[in-house]
Amino acid sequence: MKLDELKNALQEAGVVGAGGAGFPTYAKLSDQAETVILNCAECEPLTKVDRQLAVQYTKEILSGMQMLVECMGAKEGILAIKQSYRAALEAVKAGISDYPSLRLHVLQDVYPAGDEVVLIYETTGRVVPQGKIPIVVGCVVVNVETVLNIYRKIHRQTNVVTKFVTVAGLVNHPATLEVPVGVTVDHLLELAGGVTTKDYEMIMGGPMTGRICTGADLVTKTTKAILVLPPDVPPITKRKRSVKHDVRNAMSVCSQCSMCTSLCPRNLLGSAIRPHEFMRALANGLTDQVDTYLNSFFCVSCGLCEMYSCHQDLSPRRLLDTYKDGLRAAGVKPPERAMKPVDPLRDERKVPEHRLVHRLGLHPFDVDAPLRQETDARQVTLPLRQSIGAPCLPCVAQGDTVSRGQIIGRPPKDSLGVCLHASISGNVTEVTDQAITICS
Ligand code: SF4
Ligand code: SF4
Missing domain, CATH: 3.40.50.11540 (NADH-ubiquinone oxidoreductase 51kDa subunit)
Structure with missing residues (x-):
């Protein structure tokens, strides 16, 4: 081909x-x-x-x-x-x-x-x-x-209409499920036998880079996992804090130990990102450290500094993300920076995954999650934007009958984007500028 x-x-x-x-x-x-x-x-x-x-x-x-x-x-x-x-x-x-x-x-x-x-x-x-x-x-x-x-x-000749999602944590039957794109998180929880407690929080994605979600959130083409977790584990408590709180903490207790930089996977490969310098500049309001702030563009938000490296429970990643968003909103572009050589101590500074899992308090949930297909659903809502690029333009209308796999949205001509397909057969019950809903 x-x-x-x-x-x-x-x-x-x-x-x-x-x-x-x-x-x-x-x-x-x-x-x-x-x-x-x-x-x-x-x-x-x-x-x-x-x-x-x-x-x-x-x-x-x-x-x-x-x-x-x-x-x-x-x-x-x-x-x-x-x-x-x-x-x-x-x-x-x-x-x-x-x-x-x-x-x-x-x-x-x-x-x-x-x-x-x-x-x-x-x-x-x-x-x-x-x-x-x-x-x-x-x-x-x-x-x-x-x-x-x-x-x-x-x-x-099959189009993308399903997604594999691991449902783990406080559910009766942890599983990896192949489900239609567009089902709700609640639907996944039901398929995993329900939640085992009343007191829980959920993360869509992984514990390091995912986001807090609710049962009404939708599975998209990039959803990898739904984690149902106790409210007191670090992946939840750190996400629940306000950015203001994180800044105050940085001002009070950042010891400048530089552990966040020593273990940063991108810094170890020669990138200019140095989170401890960013924390120092931010905590002390050092407005002349322009390069330090601009280097935040090279943080890839892996979360290691926040979830593992910092002994003071600080959140360099969250603050870097907030800063990056502000720079982008102000129209600032990433600077050109030459790479340094790879750190000779890189091998010694790799973080073993099992230690990370323990640090996050997630070891009780690291259990089997058998794979199974659950491709039936009564209703799906398919967001028109599910990937990087332009959102799709709908090519169906309310009341239309569609078959599983049929194209229901196309990217605008000549723009970056892919087609969207019905993930179940049924009737289109709603078309908005955000999503298309189908009921079987
Ligand atoms: S690891 Fe924590 S305490 Fe040490 S420099 Fe980084 S943010 Fe500050
Ligand atoms: S979140 Fe950013 S600064 Fe922190 S370890 Fe990962 S790449 Fe480095």
């Missing part, structure tokens, strides 16, 4: 990165790629989707990777899998010899192994310059579920 044909098919099928911010996959693919990397590192504690898909759909994923390598004319495909994902490693080892362009790379169980830039360095030794994208070093990184969606489109 030609690269342009593949790109058109993926845009039409609605394929976006299923493991992160949801960048439209067709726009990532390039004939400049030398290396295609499968991201089976699942950065976030408690999420299980990627390792389970690598076991359940091994052939599809290997074949999808081989096709990507061939279509882009790349030299090789690397399957990057964490060493603790034993079943996934065994399954891939058993099948990989049939695919001459592919090789396996076993990753350490550290956080954030799945960060694109960290992953590229670990698997190829190349460093993506700060503020640039992986293709500048000849790499394209794809998530496991994304490759499955690519395979399904090319070999089964």
